[in-house]
Amino acid sequence: xxxxxxxxxxxxxxxxxxxxxxxxxxxxxxxxxxxxxxxxxxxxxxxxxxxxxxxxxxxxxxxxxxxxxxxxxxxxxxxxxxxxxxxxxxxxxxxxxxxxxxxxxxxxxxxxxxxxxxxxxxxxxxxxxxxxxxxxxxxxxxxxxxxxxxxxxxxxxxxxxxxxxxxxxxxxxxxxxxxxxxxxxxxxxxxxxxxxxxxxxxxxxxxxxxxxxxxxxxxxxxxxxxxxxxxxxxxxxxxxxxxxxxxxxxxxxxxxxxxxxxxxxxxxxxxxxxxxxxxxxxxxxxxxxxxxxxxxxxxxxxxxxxxxxxxxxxxxxxxxxxxxxxxxxxxxxxxxxxxxxxxxxxxxxxxxxxxxxxxxxxxxxxxxxxxxxxxxxxxxxxxxxxxxxxxxxxxxxxxxxxxxxxxxxxxxxxxxxxxxxxxxxxxxxxxxxxxxxxxxxxxxxxxxxxxxxxxxxxxxxxxxxxxxxxxxxxxxxxxxxxxxxxxxxxxxxxxxxxxxxxxxxxxxxxxxxxxxxxxxxxxxxxxxxxxxxxxxxxxxxxxxxxxxxxxxxxxxxxxxxxxxxxxxxxxxxxxxxxxxxxxxxxxxxxxxxxxxxxxxxxxxxxxxxxxxxxxxxxxxxxxxxxxxxxxxxxxxxxxxxxxxxxxxxxxxxxxxxxxxxxxxxxxxxxxxxxxxxxxxxxxxxxxxxxxxxxxxxxx
Numbered sequence: 122x123x124x125x126x127x128x129x130x131x132x133x134x135x136x137x138x139x140x141x142x143x144x145x146x147x148x149x150x151x152x153x154x155x156x157x158x159x160x161x162x163x164x165x166x167x168x169x170x171x172x173x174x175x176x177x178x179x180x181x182x183x184x185x186x187x188x189x190x191x192x193x194x195x196x197x198x199x200x201x202x203x204x205x206x207x208x209x210x211x212x213x214x215x216x217x218x219x220x221x222x223x224x225x226x227x228x229x230x231x232x233x234x235x236x237x238x239x240x241x242x243x244x245x246x247x248x249x250x251x252x253x254x255x256x257x258x259x260x261x262x263x264x265x266x267x268x269x270x271x272x273x274x275x276x277x278x279x280x281x282x283x284x285x286x287x288x289x290x291x292x293x294x295x296x297x298x299x300x301x302x303x304x305x306x307x308x309x310x311x312x313x314x315x316x317x318x319x320x321x322x323x324x325x326x327x328x329x330x331x332x333x334x335x336x337x338x339x340x341x342x343x344x345x346x347x348x349x350x351x352x353x354x355x356x357x358x359x360x361x362x363x364x365x366x367x368x369x370x371x372x373x374x375x376x377x378x379x380x381x382x383x384x385x386x387x388x389x390x391x392x393x394x395x396x397x398x399x400x401x402x403x404x405x406x407x408x409x410x411x412x413x414x415x416x417x418x419x420x421x422x423x424x425x426x427x428x429x430x431x432x433x434x435x436x437x438x439x440x441x442x443x444x445x446x447x448x449x450x451x452x453x454x455x456x457x458x459x460x461x462x463x464x465x466x467x468x469x470x471x472x473x474x475x476x477x478x479x480x481x482x483x484x485x486x487x488x489x490x491x492x493x494x495x496x497x498x499x500x501x502x503x504x505x506x507x508x509x510x511x512x513x514x515x516x517x518x519x520x521x522x523x524x525x526x527x528x529x530x531x532x533x534x535x536x537x538x539x540x541x542x543x544x545x546x547x548x549x550x551x552x553x554x555x556x557x558x559x560x561x562x563x564x565x566x567x568x569x570x571x572x573x574x575x576x577x578x579x580x581x582x583x584x585x586x587x588x589x590x591x592x593x594x595x596x597x598x599x600x601x602x603x604x605x606x607x608x609x610x611x612x613x614x615x616x617x618x619x620x621x622x623x624x625x626x627x628x629x630x631x632x633x634x635x636x637x638x639x640x641x642x643x644x645x646x647x648x649x650x651x652x653x654x655x656x657x658x659x660x661x662x663x664x665x666x667x668x669x670x671x672x673x674x675x676x677x678x679x680x681x682x683x684x685x686x687x688x689x690x691x692x693x694x695x696x697x698x699x700x701x702x703x704x705x706x707x708x709x710x711x712x713x714x715x716x717x718x719x720x721x722x723x724x725x726x727x728x729x730x731x732x733x734x735x736x737x738x739x740x741x742x743x744x745x746x747x748x749x750x751x752x753x754x755x756x757x758x759x760x761x762x763x764x765x766x767x768x769x770x771x772x773x774x775x776x777x778x779x780x781x782x783x784x785x786x787x788x789x790x791x792x793x794x795x796x797x798x799x800x801x802x803x804x805x806x807x808x809x810x811x812x813x814x815x816x817x818x819x820x
Contacts, residue, residue, distance in 0.1 A: 123588030125555035140626045147633040170595040171645045180647030181654065184459030185445035185513055186736040186762040189658045219766045222518040227359040227479045230518055231317055234478035237521045237769075238471050253468040253788065254796050256417050256475055260318040262796045263310045270310070270321030270366060273795040274303035277323055277368060277415060280793045288396060289388035290410045292328045293335050294369030302366045309364065318475070320364030323416040323795065327407050328370035329377050330354040330420060330463065340373045340384050340403075342623050347614065356420055356447065356463055356480040363479060368416060371406030375628040377422065378605055379403060380430060380725050382679075385625055389679060393789035394436055394752055398676035401431030401725065407466050408435040414792040417468050418476045424461035424601055426672075426729025429741040432466055433671035433755025436743045436787035438473045438772070439466045441729075443763050444736030446516065447480050458604045460597065460733040468786070470742060470773040474524060477765065481518040521766045524773045543579030544774045548767075550575055551585035551664025559727065560673040567745040567754040568670050574778050575668075575771070585663050589649075589656040590731065596649035597734040602635035603643045654735045661761050666771060669728040671741040671755030732759055740768040742776060743787050753787035 222233045238257075254262075262268045278296045285291055306321035315321075326332045329339050331354045336345030353361060361367070372390045374381055382390040382405030390405040392398040393413040400409045404421030408431035411419050421428035423441040432439025447463045465476035525544065550572070558565055572582050609615030615632060624632075660667065732739035737759055744756035756775075760768045779785075 122555070122584075123553070123586040125553075125559070126591060140630075144626045144629050144633075147630055170592055170649065171599055171642050176645065176648035176652060178648045178651035178655075180644055181651040182459060182647045183444075183513075184650075184736045186443065186654060188763060189661055189761050218522055218770060219519045220522050222478075222520065227363060228317065230478040230481060230520075231319070231363065231475065233518075233520050234475045235318065237474055237524045239523065239525070253411075253414050253786070253792070254417060254794060255469055256318055256322050256472050259322045259417065259796060260315075260320070263306075263315070263321055268796050270303040270306035271300065273321065273323065274299050274366065276793065276795045280415065281368075284791075286388075288391040288393075288409070288413075289372050289384070290390060290406050290413065290415060291325060291369040292338060292340065292372050292387045292406065295334060298334055299366065299368060306364055306366060316362070316364035319360060319479070321366055322364075322418070323366045323368050324360060324418045324420065325368050325371040325407060325410045325416055326354075326357055326420045327373055327377075327404050327422055329373060329422055330357060332357045332367060332370065335370050338370070339377060340375045340387065342386050343620050344376075344614065347612070354463075359479045360420075368410075371404070371410055371419060371421070373403045373405060375625050376605070376609075377403040377424070377427065378628060378631050380426065381405075382409075382431070391679065392435055392676050393792065394434075394676070394787060397679055398752065399434065399679050401434035401672075401676060403427040403431075404439075404464070404466065405431050408432050408437055408439065411435070411437045411466055411468050412789055412792075414794055417472050419466045420476075420480070421464045421466045422461055423464045423729075423733065424458065425597060425733050426726040427461075428464035428466055429729050429739065429755070429757065430672055430725045432741045433743075433753070433757075434676035436753030436755075436789075437466060437468055438470055438740070438742045440464055440473050440477060440740045440765070440768070441732055441738060442477065442481070442765055443516075443738045444733075445513065446738070446763070446765070458601075458608075459736075460601050460604070462733075470769060470776050471524060473740075474520070474769050474773075477769075478518065478520060516763055519763065519766050521770045521773075524770060525777060545575060545771060546579030548580040548666065548771065549664040550580050550582050551660055551667045552582060552669075553585050553587045553660070553667070556587060556590060556728070557669050560670045561675075563747040563750075564670045564672070564674060564754050567747070568668070568756060571744040571756045571775065572668065574775060574782070578774050578778055580771070582668075583664055585660045585667065587656055587660055587667075589653045592649040593653045593731045593734050596646040596653060597730045599638050599642050599646035600650070600734065602631070603638045603646075606632055606635035606638075650734055653731070657731070657735050657737060657759075665761070665764075666767060667759040669757045669759070671728060671744075671757045672725050673727050675747050675750065675752040675754060728757055737762060738765045738768055740765075740772050742772050743779075744775075745779070745784060746787055751787075751790075 220233055220236070222230050224230065259273070263270060278294075278299060281291065281294055282296075285294070303321065306315075309315050309320060328335075328337060331337050331350045331352065333350060333353055335350065337348070337350055338345035352358070357367070372382070372384060372387060374384050375386070379402060381402045382392075382400040383402075384390075390400045390402075390409050392400040393409055400406075404419075404423070404427050407419035407421035407428070410416055412435035421431075421439065423429060423439070428439040429441060441462055441464050444459070444462055463480065465473050465480060467473035467476055552572070557568060560568075576582060606615065609632065614620040615636075621629065621632075657667075729739065729741075731737070738761075739757055739759045741755045741757045743753045745754050746752065747754055758768045758771055776786075
């Protein structure tokens with residue numbers, strides 16, 4: 122078993138005058154000099170892995186992983202137990218369970234996804250009367266005249282006007298634009314010429330992706346004015362072409378750099394499950410909008426867990442595809458990033474499958490790889506990354522042939538039945554116990570229950586070893602922050618004091634730390650990426666999917682300063698802190714060290730950052746609720762490169778098994794069901810849950 126030595130933070134949160142003092146010191150010449158001196162002299166924390174160790178591996182800066190060559194293992198089957206290592210005819214192997222879609226047309230990929238669901242797109246697919254309406258619920262209701270897109274738009278707008286000022290799901294929405302889209306969709310359904318199952322279906326887009334008619338603010342007060350939006354991002358254009366109804370731009374913290382849901386400029390996004398808790402970040406608004414029922418699908422981004430963390434906290438599904446799978450990876454960051462991907466977020470695995478299918482781009486990276494040769498802040502590896510991109514072959518979209526083994530037995534209830542079946546027979550689930558157990562006791566209990574359910578479904582749980590997780594922490598830290606700062610410098614705003622001073626205090630601290638890393642640090646981090654990817658490849662010789670918690674804890678409480686100055690919370694935002702004992706804890710060294718620690722990983726990304734650093738696909742879905750609390754607990758599946766189909770199949774089986782076990786999806790107390798009259802949710806039940814949720818939130 123590999124060593125596991127991820128350290129924990131112990132400094133209290135900084136806010137108010139303390140936070141202002143940290144910023145003043147960090148942004149002064151003396152402060153920057155002190156940071157660099159401290160870094161170079163002592164290399165506190167995990168920077169020792171970057172600056173005091175050597176790695177013979179070649180640097181891998183692109184972030185797109187190669188297909189793993191999995192070698193056959195010695196069979197360990199017994200008369201009473203199947204082999205946990207080698208494949209069998211019954212195993213859930215990709216070649217037997219996938220369908221490959223060579224067409225780049227969104228209609229073709231959507232049709233393939235509908236075949237995965239086992240539907241033609243005209244039947245109700247809701248598994249429970251009180252569930253959030255799915256994409257197919259909307260389509261069924263529209264097709265049968267039970268409600269119109271215009272009526273849905275009116276209900277959504279009324280909800281936003283009433284609650285968005287307090288809960289900040291969206292940064293911007295335009296009621297007139299929503300109604301215009303809805304009117305066009307209503308006319309198409311009336312004429313019998315709907316565009317697709319997405320026609321008239323509401324969705325939101327994280328405000329770091331372009332979507333007309335809105336600015337792209339990145340959660341700041343000035344970035345939306347620096348660059349006019351002239352066209353939709355590719356994923357938005359695909360949904361618009363299929364008739365999707367864009368509600369607006371979803372909330373995020375400034376620049377999307379931090380892993381929380383606080384934004385003093387636009388308001389802190391509350392968690393619909395409990396408005397006193399954070400929604401997670403940075404795709405806070407996207408996940409919260411789905412959780413509250415504004416829309417069944419949303420588009421987010423993920424650079425270290427930014428889609429999967431809020432999905433876990435809010436009780437929805439978040440999927441980070443393989444790096445290079447989607448067309449919008451570079452657009453999600455405003456420039457080049459080897460760790461950030463555009464991600465589907467949805468209320469169900471089925472809806473995540475549909476959205477993923479229309480977002481995928483088979484020609485990436487040759488047609489969508491951004492030109493980073495002008496990124497002067499990272500000159501040593503820019504040309505190498507571009508050359509590596511040119512060598513990457515096109516990756517046709519692959520989808521499950523069958524998301525679940527049986528089709529719905531009723532077009533009215535859409536009930537699936539997996540009881541007594543073993544749809545995951547032959548699937549090997551790897552667990553690195555020291556890593557998976559590095560979480561709260563309640564989260565560990567939910568993970569244990571999840572693994573038991575997966576075994577009931579036929580999967581085999583095997584122990585694996587991952588020896589280089591400390592390199593993942595340090596390497597992802599340097600890579601993510603360096604690329605964020607490089608793009609800010611290239612765009613000009615990071616070196617323009619009149620603009621940078623408009624950022625919130627914690628964001629400014631983040632960029633101070635990011636600017637302290639050198640090109641040599643970045644190059645070392647890419648060597649560490651090569652080694653980390655090899656470690657995961659070795660682990661996948663023994664398993665098909667790696668299972669972890671999504672986050673170490675459930676959603677934390679919203680700080681009192683969330684809507685004012687913000688908070689630099691060491692305990693929440695950063696794990697992987699390892700202080701150098703030689704540093705004396707005086708006021709001066711505390712300031713220097715605290716600024717330095719801004720570059721360390723968010724505690725919430727303990728389990729999620731590995732997929733970003735290695736480029737592997739990962740999916741998070743609700744695994745249960747914490748005992749005695751209403752907060753959901755997320756479970757994460759990490760897959761082999763380009764093996765999103767395996768993740769979707771496994772997640773769909775678990776989701777359905779939980780329903781059959783009497784554990785429905787975690788629904789918030791206050792929610793909107795825009796087609797409520799169409800699916801027949803009992804009004805008394807809705808009234809009761811609204812009262813319960815409202816009681817938790819006190820202004």
